[in-house]
Amino acid sequence: MTSEAVAVQNLVKRFGRFVAVDQISFSVLKGEIFGFLGPNGAGKSTTIRMLCGIITPSSGAGHVTGLDIFTQSEEIKHNIGYMSQKFSLYEDMTPFENIRFYLGIYSVPLEKWKARTHWALEMTRLENEKNRLTRELPPGWRQRLALGCALLHEPQILFLDEPTSGVDPITRGHFWAFIRHLTTTGVTVFVTTHYMDEAQHCDRVVMINEGKIVVSGPPSRIVQDMFPERTDADLNDVFIQLMTRNRS
16 A cells, blocks of 8 residues: 555646746655645645646646545545635635535535534534534635545545645644644645645655655755755755755
8 A cells, every 4th residue: 555645756737839838756755744845836835736637637647635636636636625815704704604515516415514614613623503504614724624524534644735824823834733632643734835844744845846846755854955054044044045056
């Protein structure tokens, strides 16, 4: 049995003449937090959408939970959770209604709906707000609700695309503590983020720029390799150096 939740080889995505993702290869181990980092337009969201079965790659190979991203995209969608930058919520619905909607979308058996609804409201701490319109909730509460909805069907892997964009630092801290706890249950987390302090929570990271991978490995090792003489260096320094190298 493979220990890889995600495996990608020479993956390419073209939009006309534009190459958004250019021959990238990497793997994600089961139960780890994997960070996918890069500036706007680097190819992060395009990659995550290919892995989630939302768009079809142009060439290469890839598997998510053992399923082929070219031929088994619909099956992949039932094995993963996906939380986008905008939280994927219906703001004119209540938290309770959003939860019920996603239970249906993820084809959770009806006999599990009551238990999973209770779990989601308890996990998100929204039991007292379950009948309030989602658009009236603070950003951090909407973030918790979106995460709860993405986990309703107990997926093997959770994809998070810029999940803390626009969320305050305290809420971000609580979010990452929960993510770390989630991996202790065996869930794999694949996250894109602009925040390098958040990337320190990842077991391994890949940095991508202009559709190509420029570095990969555990955050501490990447920093040490890039700045062996500096004790004050961090991932921000690595990110700035790598992402500006081609512009000089």
